[in-house]
Amino acid sequence: MDQPSAPHREHHHHLHLPDKETVRRDFIRTLFTSGFLVWIGAFIYPVYRYLKPREEEDTTNAVQSIIAGKTGDFASTRAKLVKFGSKPVLLLKNDQGEIVALGATCKHLGCTVQYVAAKNHIFCGCHGGVYDLTGKNISGPPPAPLDKYKVAIEGEDVIVSRA
Numbered sequence: 001m002d003q004p005s006a007p008h009r010e011h012h013h014h015l016h017l018p019d020k021e022t023v024r025r026d027f028i029r030t031l032f033t034s035g036f037l038v039w040i041g042a043f044i045y046p047v048y049r050y051l052k053p054r055e056e057e058d059t060t061n062a063v064q065s066i067i068a069g070k071t072g073d074f075a076s077t078r079a080k081l082v083k084f085g086s087k088p089v090l091l092l093k094n095d096q097g098e099i100v101a102l103g104a105t106c107k108h109l110g111c112t113v114q115y116v117a118a119k120n121h122i123f124c125g126c127h128g129g130v131y132d133l134t135g136k137n138i139s140g141p142p143p144a145p146l147d148k149y150k151v152a153i154e155g156e157d158v159i160v161s162r163a
């Protein structure tokens with residue numbers, strides 16, 4: 001019943017322009033190939049970035065110490081989150097009344113931890129990691145204690161520096 005209506009492929013007869021046609025086809029092939037490579041790269045690169053070992057931390061130009069606040073800041077609160085260069089640092093008044101400073105970057109996958117007054121511990125909301133006030137990992141997935149920083153009190157100033 002149906003009339004087979006195969007497209008007539010040979011209706012272009014660029015007999016005088018074979019080179020141009022070839023160039024065009026090559027161009028399209030190149031376009032597809034490079035598009036494909038970009039596409040592949042878009043997938044591979046983040047995976048590569050993720051798997052690649054972390055670069056050694058460059059400490060040469062890094063911040064060595066900061067004035068993180070005033071002792072008076074801890075009159076009504078026990079914890080304060082500050083930035084040490086690009087890193088979050090948690091200042092805490094511990095049970096002995098001393099101000100201590102701990103890296104606030106969770107040792108599991110790097111979320112920022114926080115002090116939970118109701119439980120008097122440090123908590124990571126990402127996967128439920130718990131640290132005590134010395135930074136020791138006491139529960140959940142974190143495999144190591146939080147980084148330690150040095151704290152010095154100069155007059156009213158709370159000075160935090162690399163341990």
Ligand code: FES
Nearest residue numbers: 106108109124129
């Ligand atoms: S990142 Fe903190 S518990 Fe997973």
